[in-house]
Every structure is written in structure tokens, then in C-alpha cells.
Amino acid sequence: MPAFLYRLAIACCLIASARAEPPPEVSFSIVKTARVAVAEALLVPGGSFSKKIDSNFSAFLIRHGENTLLFDTGMGSQIAAQYQQDMPPWWRPFFKYESPVRPARQQLQEAGMALPGLVVLSHSHWDHAGGVQDFPDARVAVAAAELAAIRQPSSGPGGTWASQIAGAGIRWETLDFQARPHRGYARSLDLFGDGRVVVVPIPGHTPGSVGLFLKVSSGREFFFVGDVAWTVAAIRAGAPKFWAAGRLVDGHAQQTLDSVAQVRTLMQQLPELVVVPAHDSAVQDALGYFPQWLR
Numbered sequence: 259m260p261a262f263l264y265r266l267a268i269a270c271c272l273i274a275s276a277r278a279e280p281p282p283e284v285s286f287s288i289v290k291t292a293r294v295a296v297a298e299a300l301l302v303p304g305g306s307f308s309k310k311i312d313s314n315f316s317a318f319l320i321r322h323g324e325n326t327l328l329f330d331t332g333m334g335s336q337i338a339a340q341y342q343q344d345m346p347p348w349w350r351p352f353f354k355y356e357s358p359v360r361p362a363r364q365q366l367q368e369a370g371m372a373l374p375g376l377v378v379l380s381h382s383h384w385d386h387a388g389g390v391q392d393f394p395d396a397r398v399a400v401a402a403a404e405l406a407a408i409r410q411p412s413s414g415p416g417g418t419w420a421s422q423i424a425g426a427g428i429r430w431e432t433l434d435f436q437a438r439p440h441r442g443y444a445r446s447l448d449l450f451g452d453g454r455v456v457v458v459p460i461p462g463h464t465p466g467s468v469g470l471f472l473k474v475s476s477g478r479e480f481f482f483v484g485d486v487a488w489t490v491a492a493i494r495a496g497a498p499k500f501w502a503a504g505r506l507v508d509g510h511a512q513q514t515l516d517s518v519a520q521v522r523t524l525m526q527q528l529p530e531l532v533v534v535p536a537h538d539s540a541v542q543d544a545l546g547y548f549p550q551w552l553r
């Protein structure tokens with residue numbers, strides 16, 4: 259074959275392969291690490307005090323092509339010792355978890371999956387950061403405002419626990435938000451540059467709370483909102499958390515309500531958007547759990 263034809267064939271081949279490259283598969287799976295039964299009235303406005311419903315402690319495993327990241331970690335393998343050290347005894351009747359605990363790392367390993375290279379925390383409270391130490395090789399990304407809380411840990415239900423996040427080996431990094439509006443949020447960080455996995459600040463519950471928008475391969479869109487509210491029912495009602503609990507765990511009550519209102523407005527504008535609070539068992543039961551994947 260003459261040289262120029264050979265080069266032409268190679269060039270065509272390259273163009274064809276560039277065109278044929280499929281978009282990365284984007285999917286997620288809910289890794290339920292533990293749960294606790296609580297009075298419905300604590301989680302759902304107008305709910306019953308005698309009826310109990312589950313509050314989940316979940317991590318969200320997200321796949322983008324070859325990359326895997328974990329949004330929140332739920333309860334980790336050291337939770338018993340962490341709880342013993344940092345949850346004062348007088349709070350234990352009100353803020354607890356039930357056995358069995360199935361840490362995310364354990365579930366991934368049992369399934370033969372590689373561990374994620376990146377952990378993003380919605381915020382650093384005990385029931386979200388409990389598994390950080392289980393992923394020593396991962397980068398752990400938080401908002402800059404959250405890193406300030408992490409540098410000054412405190413105990414209790416609304417604290418950032420030294421037992422979980424003070425380890426010298428944790429590879430912290432900050433989420434570098436850009437002035438690029440996304441879904442009504444003024445600042446955002448597009449993790450892969452294709453609009454599929456986008457983190458936004460939703461302050462209030464803690465100064466550095468973040469949410470994560472995820473568009474999976476089918477086009478379905480999800481919004482993981484951490485603890486801005488404990489249930490979608492509460493967001494729909496625009497309701498604050500049960501007063502006693504909200505006062506304990508929400509860093510800034512009005513800012514939290516503003517963040518709830520923003521999610522609520524978005525739900526009205528985008529009825530097909532699936533909002534997933536970290537603890538909402540009703541929403542998560544309907545979506546299914548690891549090793550089931552939503553694509």
C-alpha cells in the first residue's frame with residue numbers, strides 16, 4: 259500500500275475509533291451500613307410518635323467509567339470504639355445505631371470490588387464520616403468550610419469526632435467550587451467535566467455541607483442532599499427538623515431552612531429529579547441497595 263494511503267487508512271481508523279468510543283457508564287449503588295428505628299414524628303412532619311420507621315446510615319457508591327467514588331461513608335469498621343469515645347452517655351438514648359453494622363469497605367470487599375480512590379463527604383458528622391479511616395488510600399474531599407470543623411473536632415451528636423477524622427494519614431483535600439451555576443446553585447464543581455457528577459454547596463446543617471447531583475447513563479437524575487433534611491417528606495413540607503433534634507445538629511437553623519427551600523423549589527421545577535437524603539429509608543428502600551446498581 260502506498261505510504262499516503264496507509265496514513266489515510268490510519269487517520270480514518272483513529273477518527274472512527276474516536277467516534278466509536280462510548281460515553282462512560284455512570285451508575286450508583288446505595289451501600290446501607292446500618293440503620294436505627296426511630297419515632298416517625300422525628301423524621302416526618304405530622305408523623306406519629308408511637309410508630310417507628312428506619313433511619314438509614316448510608317454511603318453512596320458512584321461509578322463514572324473507570325472511576326469510583328464514595329459520597330459519605332456511613333458507619334465504618336471502628337464505629338463501636340468511636341461511639342464509645344465521642345458520644346457522651348447522656349446523648350446515647352437519642353442518637354444511636356443498631357447492629358449489625360456492615361461497613362462500606364467490608365461490603366465492597368465481599369463483592370470483590372476495588373476500593374474507591376475518592377471519598378466526598380456531604381459533611382463531617384459522625385454518621386457520615388465513620389468510615390473515612392477504612393479508606394486510607396483514598397483522597398477525602400470536603401468543602402473548605404468543613405475542613406475548618408475537621409481541624410477543630412468536638413464530640414456529641416452535632417460534632418466532628420476526633421476518633422474518626424483526626425488520623426494523621428487521612429488525605430484531605432478541599433472541593434474547589436467554581437462560579438459556574440448548576441441547577442440554580444451559584445457555585446458548583448463538575449468532578450469529571452461532563453456534567454454527570456456535580457457537587458454544590460448547601461450550607462446550614464454544617465457550614466461546609468454539600469450536595470451531589472448525579473446523572474446516570476439512562477438520563478435519570480439524582481440529588482444526594484446529605485442532612486439538609488432527614489426525609490423527602492420534610493423537604494416537601496418545607497419543615498425544619500424536629501425542634502429538639504434540629505437545635506442539636508443544625509449548625510445554622512435559618513440557613514438550613516433556606517437550603518431546604520431551595521431543594522423544594524428545585525423539586526417543583528424538576529419533578530423527575532430524585533432527591534435522596536442520607537437517612538431517608540423510604541426513598542432508599544424504593545431504589546434498592548448494594549450490590550444493586552442504578553444505571
Ligand SMILES: [Zn+2]
Pocket residue numbers: 381383463485507
Ligand atoms: Zn449531620
